[in-house]
Amino acid sequence: MPVSLSGTLRDDTTAQRGGRRCYVPAVNRDNGASDARGVRLAVLASGTGSILEALIAAGLPVRLLLVDRPCRAEDVASRARIAVARVIRTSYGPDFDRDAYTREVVRRLQADEIDLVAMAGYGTVLGAAVQKAFPDRVVNTHPALLPAFRGWHAVEAALEAGVPETGCTVHLATLEVDEGPILAQERVPVLPGDTPAALHERIKQVERRIYPAALWSMIDDMSRARDTRSKRGTA
Ligand code: GRF
Numbered sequence: 587m588p589v590s591l592s593g594t595l596r597d598d599t600t601a602q603r604g605g606r607r608c609y610v611p612a613v614n615r616d617n618g619a620s621d622a623r624g625v626r627l628a629v630l631a632s633g634t635g636s637i638l639e640a641l642i643a644a645g646l647p648v649r650l651l652l653v654d655r656p657c658r659a660e661d662v663a664s665r666a667r668i669a670v671a672r673v674i675r676t677s678y679g680p681d682f683d684r685d686a687y688t689r690e691v692v693r694r695l696q697a698d699e700i701d702l703v704a705m706a707g708y709g710t711v712l713g714a715a716v717q718k719a720f721p722d723r724v725v726n727t728h729p730a731l732l733p734a735f736r737g738w739h740a741v742e743a744a745l746e747a748g749v750p751e752t753g754c755t756v757h758l759a760t761l762e763v764d765e766g767p768i769l770a771q772e773r774v775p776v777l778p779g780d781t782p783a784a785l786h787e788r789i790k791q792v793e794r795r796i797y798p799a800a801l802w803s804m805i806d807d808m809s810r811a812r813d814t815r816s817k818r819g820t821a
Pocket residue numbers: 632633634635636637638706707708727728729790793
């Protein structure tokens with residue numbers, strides 16, 4: 587079963603840490619920013635959180651970081667006084683209950699009254715419940731020019747294929763991994779002698795620019811739709 591945690595110092599037996607005490611960043615609902623345009627954004631991450639950093643720096647209304655494992659992104663959120671929720675993935679094997687895990691993620695997002703969900707290097711593929719709860723409101727950034735090089739090793743795959751350029755894609759997430767309507771896409775050249783790390787970093791530099799812009803554009807649309815509904819008295 588997935589486990590949700592939030593607080594300060596807890597026994598983290600769910601992350602195969604042998605029951606060691608570990609730091610869980612404190613939940614802080616008042617992160618000092620106003621609820622920009624009333625839209626509440628959650629970011630899902632599993633890694634270093636450099637994309638999360640860019641979303642925060644762009645002034646997006648990030649109200650929650652949700653992680654599936656302990657990761658540096660938690661420190662990024664903590665420093666920005668953004669609430670952190672851990673829904674720890676306890677299995678990577680065939681016994682992983684994706685639907686139960688997804689239901690727990692959805693429960694946590696709804697508890698924080700989230701409107702829009704942005705995946706930023708999140709390592710777990712979620713099931714149908716998230717699409718049902720947030721239709722057309724789950725966004726992803728992928729380090730390749732979709733539909734080319736889907737999957738977790740997109741940068742390595744582009745290098746191995748010897749393509750002269752790759753890039754990044756911001757898209758609405760659907761049930762199919764790395765598919766869905768494209769919101770923004772930009773090319774990045776592959777340079778002689780590129781390593782996966784060097785190429786990925788150049789791709790991320792672009793993601794840190796186009797992802798915030800795409801999310802702001804969605805928030806503008808959501809906000810305009812709300813205004814229209816409230817003017818018509820149908821909000
Ligand atoms: C990004 O390249 C994103 O497209 C991919 O994971 C990376 C996350 O980077 N899905 P970081 O952990 O935020 O630095």
